[in-house]
Amino acid sequence: MTGEGSGRGSVGRVAERQARVAEYVLEKGSVGIKDLTDLFGVSLITIHRDLDELERQGLLRKLRGHVTAQPTSRFDSSVRYRLRTATAEKEALARSAAAQVRPGDSVILDESTTALMAARLLPEKSPITVITNFVMAMNELHGLRGVDLIMLGGEYLPALEAFGGAVCEASLSVVRADVVLMSTSAVSDCFALHQDQEIMRGKRAMMNSAKRRILLVDHTKFDKVALHRLAHLSDFDLVIVDAKVSEAQIQELQENEIPFEIASL
Incomplete structure (x- = not known):
């Protein structure tokens, strides 16, 4: 594990990882949450925190056991997200x-x-x-x-x-x-x-x-x-x-x- 979820990682690294998570989910459409922990080398708690923040921004939607990037008006309207994809x-x-x-x-x-x-x-x-x-x-x-x-x-x-x-x-x-x-x-x-x-x-x-x-x-x-x-x-x-x-x-x-x-x- 990278230790990102323990608080030792910088805010910049967390934001960068969240951007990579969001871009990956957009590309795939739907991804298992456990798969994201393996892919990004973080704990389940950390990936849930990342996904909670991305959902708060309107970028992704968390469902039971997986996360999706199906378009919504809020999702599509996020300049902050679109600039990095x-x-x-x-x-x-x-x-x-x-x-x-x-x-x-x-x-x-x-x-x-x-x-x-x-x-x-x-x-x-x-x-x-x-x-x-x-x-x-x-x-x-x-x-x-x-x-x-x-x-x-x-x-x-x-x-x-x-x-x-x-x-x-x-x-x-x-x-x-x-x-x-x-x-x-x-x-x-x-x-x-x-x-x-x-x-x-x-x-x-x-x-x-x-x-x-x-x-x-x-x-x-x-x-x-x-x-x-x-x-x-x-x-x-x-x-x-x-x-x-x-x-x-x-x-x-x-x-x-x-x-x-x-x-x-």
């Missing part, structure tokens, strides 16, 4: 997305962490205009030379660190951008799905305000379930996926004539 894949998607943007373009970014990674690359395309409801993207881009930033207002959503609601949607109705870069909660049967209806409405408004629509989805989003249909994948001009998507998922995209690109890791 599938980071290499999201960076690859962001690079491919940035390659679709030209100097002088106006770009809408949603509140996804994948779009945030794309935001970090957009100054290379300056002069550029960025329109976003995501406070984290604003913090990345404000004050940079060659970047004109338009912040969408509305109701502030703390879990997302973003603005939404009717005011945000109304703001989008008076702009017309060259491209929107966005992500979503899940993809199933060639539909982009989202767990939160209000967030989904904002994403649809973004789609309606852009000439080109680009969806960025890493492999963890495929064959997952979320409550609401955002759009069929054919409604996007390009779907960018990472290299870990399965052959069956690629075949499904091809059979449905979905324009897609695989981002190299």
Whole structure:
């Protein structure tokens, strides 16, 4: 045993382990609690403490003998969690997305962490205009030379660190951008799905305000379930996926004539 549960481990190591536990459960979907003790080399008491904290954050759900990462609105809305999952894949998607943007373009970014990674690359395309409801993207881009930033207002959503609601949607109705870069909660049967209806409405408004629509989805989003249909994948001009998507998922995209690109890791 590592002794993490005894109090000798630092707060930083505990947080890092909890992040690894959460990412592992998300990847697997459902995991036995005893299996986690073996995998992470900690006691049953320690892993229960980790899982209690992750459940408190809304990241996982503890059930009898196992833990699950099935999507819920709270789970999907956790920026704190999404920032630390599938980071290499999201960076690859962001690079491919940035390659679709030209100097002088106006770009809408949603509140996804994948779009945030794309935001970090957009100054290379300056002069550029960025329109976003995501406070984290604003913090990345404000004050940079060659970047004109338009912040969408509305109701502030703390879990997302973003603005939404009717005011945000109304703001989008008076702009017309060259491209929107966005992500979503899940993809199933060639539909982009989202767990939160209000967030989904904002994403649809973004789609309606852009000439080109680009969806960025890493492999963890495929064959997952979320409550609401955002759009069929054919409604996007390009779907960018990472290299870990399965052959069956690629075949499904091809059979449905979905324009897609695989981002190299």
